[in-house]
Amino acid sequence: MTFNDRHSAGLLLLEKLRTFFDGKDVVLVGLARGGIVVAAAICRAMDVPLDVLVVKKIPAPGQSELAIGALAPDNVSFIDWKFAGRLGIDENYIRTQILELNVQIKQKTSLYRKGRKPIDIRDKTVIIVDDGVATGATLEAAIKWTRKKHARKIIAALPVMPTDSMKKIKPEVDELVVLETPRDFSAVGQFYRDFPQVGDGEVVELLAP
Numbered sequence: 001m002t003f004n005d006r007h008s009a010g011l012l013l014l015e016k017l018r019t020f021f022d023g024k025d026v027v028l029v030g031l032a033r034g035g036i037v038v039a040a041a042i043c044r045a046m047d048v049p050l051d052v053l054v055v056k057k058i059p060a061p062g063q064s065e066l067a068i069g070a071l072a073p074d075n076v077s078f079i080d081w082k083f084a085g086r087l088g089i090d091e092n093y094i095r096t097q098i099l100e101l102n103v104q105i106k107q108k109t110s111l112y113r114k115g116r117k118p119i120d121i122r123d124k125t126v127i128i129v130d131d132g133v134a135t136g137a138t139l140e141a142a143i144k145w146t147r148k149k150h151a152r153k154i155i156a157a158l159p160v161m162p163t164d165s166m167k168k169i170k171p172e173v174d175e176l177v178v179l180e181t182p183r184d185f186s187a188v189g190q191f192y193r194d195f196p197q198v199g200d201g202e203v204v205e206l207l208a209p
């Protein structure tokens with residue numbers, strides 16, 4: 001399956017998610033930035049609360065696209081220690097990265113919310129939405145953050161995710177909804193006809209009340 005764009009992928013996801021909205025206290029949480037576009041399409045159709053979650057990859061030294069983990073707000077992290085060890089990465093490097101990324105996460109979250117308070121997800125059904133997953137590191141961190149906030153039920157919803165990542169994520173959530181699970185996977189963008197960069201301004205606009 002190839003999706004036209006993030007918006008249309010969100011509407012296709014909605015068809016698989018409808019049963020989770022029936023009479024339940026549901027909050028959509030979109031991962032910035034691409035996940036917000038997907039989540040906003042669902043939000044508009046179902047009229048449910050939408051919030052943003054800024055999660056940053058922790059990159060390997062000199063390889064910005066190679067994630068050894070990810071950091072969510074409130075210092076919640078997921079680290080693939082085995083992978084980091086194979087690359088010879090020590091704890092000092094990871095601690096330094098976490099300090100730097102914490103600042104970026106706070107800045108971006110403040111920018112996107114425009115002074116609005118975060119939605120309280122305690123005892124609610126939380127649907128975490130992204131535009132796709134490669135290694136799954138950012139989603140793992142998002143799930144850990146959501147669990148720490150005492151969500152009643154955690155659902156991860158994505159248009160596309162490789163089978164290897166799906167096996168890792170499935171035990172971590174109550175429900176995993178994925179439209180496409182390819183074995184041949186190189187990047188999320190290969191499954192979209194239109195996959196532009198999502199700017200900060202677009203995220204702010206989609207989150208505006």
